[in-house]
Amino acid sequence: MANVRVSRTEDGFVATNDRGASVQIGDSAGEGVFTPVELLLAAVGGCNIVTVEPLTAQRGHRLVRLEMTVSAEKIKPNKLGDVTITYDVELPSAEADEVFRAVAHRVHDKYCTVSTSLQEGTKVVLELP
Template structure:
């Protein structure tokens, strides 16, 4: 089971912490040095894809010179995002590496990225109150 704890800090901001002790600051779009909840969602999509694409491409003998991506979406309603677009920025060591990368990226997007698949399938979010 995956879980994070999100809590208000003494300074009035918010922090998410995982069981391994990693932390990320959360706040509004007007605050410096923090992620908004929407940015964290987009980072989760990108992170899930990239940490899966990297080892699978390298395992096939093609370590990419540069591997980055941009993940973006626009709000289509005040409290709802439209489609999420993942755009890779890669530098390929060879033409063959490009073919391998494309095949892997498509497979990861369609089958292996838990975050993207959960969003696409409309995973239920339940609320439990004390």
């Protein structure tokens, strides 16, 4: 089970995982913080990229550069439209391009827990004390 604790601090909010890593959360006016929507986009990107990189390398193709931009527009005050992942890669060969594309599609369609959960509409349950 994955757990993250979100707590109010003097400066806003912080999310901390069980391993002690943390990230500052705030609104769009806050400097040095992620908004909750940005964290969601980072989760989509992170899930995809940390899976694509080793799978591509295991197939013998270490990408020269691997980056991505993940974006979405709010279509309602409380709803995002489509989330778009745009890779920015430098490939060492045409064969690496073919492998990278196949891996990126497979990861997006099957192996990224975050993308799959969003696409399938994972239920969020509220528990109050």
